[in-house]
Amino acid sequence: MSPVVEVKRWQIRWGRRSASATSWWRGIGPRRAGHHRDLPRCGLTRGLSPPPAISRAEDRLRWRKASAMSWWRRLGTRRAGQHTEMHQMTITKRCHLLPPPLLLRCIIKIVCIKSSLTSFCSNLQVILKIAMDLPMFWSRMQPHLDYAVPKGHVGRGCTKTPCLSPQAKRVVFRITSHLLQKLEKVCFVRLEAENILVDPKTEEVYISDSTQEAPVKTQAGVNSNINQLGHILEELIKTKKLPAHLTFPDFKMPAEIQHLLDLMQSTNPLRMSLVIKYHSSMVPMGLRGSLYLLVHQWLMDHVRVADYRAFDDVLAGIDPTEGDWVCKLKEGNRYLFAFYSRGLRKGSYDARKDESAPILHPLDFNRNVHSHTFEGCASRATGPRFSKKDMNLALYFIFGTQLASLMVALHARGYLCHLEKDIADFFPY
Numbered sequence: 538m539s540p541v542v543e544v545k546r547w548q549i550r551w552g553r554r555s556a557s558a559t560s561w562w563r564g565i566g567p568r569r570a571g572h573h574r575d576l577p578r579c580g581l582t583r584g585l586s587p588p589p590a591i592s593r594a595e596d597r598l599r600w601r602k603a604s605a606m607s608w609w610r611r612l613g614t615r616r617a618g619q620h621t622e623m624h625q626m627t628i629t630k631r632c633h634l635l636p637p638p639l640l641l642r643c644i645i646k647i648v649c650i651k652s653s654l655t656s657f658c659s660n661l662q663v664i665l666k667i668a669m670d671l672p673m674f675w676s677r678m679q680p681h682l683d684y685a686v687p688k689g690h691v692g693r694g695c696t697k698t699p700c701l702s703p704q705a706k707r708v709v710f711r712i713t714s715h716l717l718q719k720l721e722k723v724c725f726v727r728l729e730a731e732n733i734l735v736d737p738k739t740e741e742v743y744i745s746d747s748t749q750e751a752p753v754k755t756q757a758g759v760n761s762n763i764n765q766l767g768h769i770l771e772e773l774i775k776t777k778k779l780p781a782h783l784t785f786p787d788f789k790m791p792a793e794i795q796h797l798l799d800l801m802q803s804t805n806p807l808r809m810s811l812v813i814k815y816h817s818s819m820v821p822m823g824l825r826g827s828l829y830l831l832v833h834q835w836l837m838d839h840v841r842v843a844d845y846r847a848f849d850d851v852l853a854g855i856d857p858t859e860g861d862w863v864c865k866l867k868e869g870n871r872y873l874f875a876f877y878s879r880g881l882r883k884g885s886y887d888a889r890k891d892e893s894a895p896i897l898h899p900l901d902f903n904r905n906v907h908s909h910t911f912e913g914c915a916s917r918a919t920g921p922r923f924s925k926k927d928m929n930l931a932l933y934f935i936f937g938t939q940l941a942s943l944m945v946a947l948h949a950r951g952y953l954c955h956l957e958k959d960i961a962d963f964f965p966y
Contacts, residue, residue: 670745671712671733675773681705682774682791687927689872690934698791698934701818708740709770710819710966715742716766717810724751724758728765730773759807767801792937793818800945812948815960817940825929826907828963829940831956832947833904840952847950852896854946856938862899870931872923875913876906899939903932 675681682699690697701709712733725732725748732748735741751758774794790798797816800809820828841848858865866874880902910925947953953960 669735669737670731671735671769672730672773674708674735674737677737678702678704678708685930687870687930687934688923689870689927689931691869691871698937700791700822700930700933701794703821704740706819706821707966708735708742710814710964711740711742712770713766713819714814715744716762717814719744720759720762720807722754724754725749725762726751728762728769730769733769756807760805763806763810763813764802767798767806770801771798791818793933793941796938796941809945809948811953811957812941812945815944815957815964817944820963821965822929822933823926824963824965825933825940826910826925828960829903830907831959831963832940832943833900835952835956836943836947840947840950844950847952850950851943851946851952854942854949855896855900856942857896858899858936858939862902862935865935869935872913872928873906873931873935877902879912880905899936900943903936903939906932 680702682705683702684697684699686697712735716728725744728748732745734743734745736743771790774790797813797818800806800813800816803809806813817825817828836848836851840851863877866877906928910928911921914921914923944953
């Protein structure tokens, strides 16, 4: 065969290849000739023959470029080299030479690194935001106990019983509710005061990540964590320094706060979790009377009608007032005693009516004061003599644990759970 015939056959065979390659390249993407000068497209379209020596390596390289560009096009990019949303102006020039699987693995690694950095930054923000543990936050709280005195206080037979300050009530409620919510899912090996973190600005409460969780949640573990919280709060309240103008040789825990601590440190505090979370010692003083009216009406209007035996058990579970409560009224607050005297003239507190249940008389007295607080309050000369908060505080001085013990007695008979949503409204924290 002559050399001329052999050259003609080679040109025909290469022309078919160039035509098929040109049509395939036009079908997958770039419409403008000259964007990819790696392929001699101008020569192919004009019918000129390329140089006879084209290595297999160059063919493989062109295949990789073409397959990578078609893969980018399937993702939605219509123009090669214009991926500004991902800063691909320089990346595509390097990455389009890689096969699509390897390129996909690189993108997945980049996304994973980005997500890990995002989570790390969020955790770092939380760590920087929570920079104070509970003992440090409590030491800076001023004050943690409120020694306010209501109007009309005489003080001869009624001592000034402190209560938690508004900030302390708010923080203790958030700590208790947050821990009880956590204990619904997990329990901890041991709960320390340093494991409870408080945001100094928003007063949000967190449990530190360093707190070791128990491998299995058990009822004994949950009870142990609630007991530990009770010991933590007791130590914080006892070790807190009193104001400079108050000098007491021996600090005595207020009765209502001690009632909350006793519930936390009992053998089965999980059973009393509802009363612990919504304990009366954490109610704002201005809302204390409304909460008492709600519980008293539920006792007298529902429990007494639905189950009279449970009603008797609830009355037996209420803590009686130490000593004669009428004498405490007379020697404690003149406005409360005047209120009692007006009711006595009307026959409201006749002891002969209910000799079997003497606890009903102080219950009725508290109910009447909260319902008709401003009887005898008006004065044309000086204006209102007292406020509703003054009367709530005066009743707290005399009947310290009556509301708390009433709620516990209702809970023990299974009647307090029906008021959970209503009681939660009195804790605006």
